Amino acid sequence: MGGVVSDAGGVRRALGHVRTVLEGAGRPWWDYRRSIELDVVLGLTASDADAALRRFCATRGIDPTDALLATALAGTVDAVRARVAEYATAGATDVMLGFADFPATGMLELFAERVLVPE
Numbered sequence: 001m002g003g004v005v006s007d008a009g010g011v012r013r014a015l016g017h018v019r020t021v022l023e024g025a026g027r028p029w030w031d032y033r034r035s036i037e038l039d040v041v042l043g044l045t046a047s048d049a050d051a052a053l054r055r056f057c058a059t060r061g062i063d064p065t066d067a068l069l070a071t072a073l074a075g076t077v078d079a080v081r082a083r084v085a086e087y088a089t090a091g092a093t094d095v096m097l098g099f100a101d102f103p104a105t106g107m108l109e110l111f112a113e114r115v116l117v118p119e
Contacts, residue, residue: 008083012090019091035094036087041074042099042107042115049075052107056100073097077114084115 015034022029041056043049053074057064073080087095099107 008086008090015091033093034091035096036092037096037098038087039068039072039074040080040097040099040107040111041072042080042110043076044110044114046076049079052100059100077110080111081115 018032018034019029022032039056041049041052043052053064053069056072056074057066057069060066060068062068073083075083084095097111099105099111101107
């Protein structure tokens with residue numbers, strides 16, 4: 001199985017394949033970390049998130065309909081929290097995050113303060 005995983009459903013399918021291969025080889029699939037790398041485009045309000053997404057697209061030279069955006073954690077705090085949950089449910093155990101405003105830390109701080117807070 002190869003190719004680009006385009007969303008949480010794709011992650012679920014890819015990790016299901018990995019599990020099948022590991023089980024077929026008699027290896028404990030639960031001992032393996034299942035890491036994914038995602039871009040984060042985060043705003044406190046919908047307006048902030050939309051503006052950040054426009055900047056992200058312009059910086060990357062991509063169209064707002066680009067497939068890359070299907071994988072990104074993009075939107076408001078609630079939307080991003082829900083996307084993180086989707087990836088966790090799909091089987092991801094670890095995420096590596098690239099914040100769209102790097103080297104600034106505004107999105108990182110917002111993520112730490114509002115997304116990672118237990119509900």
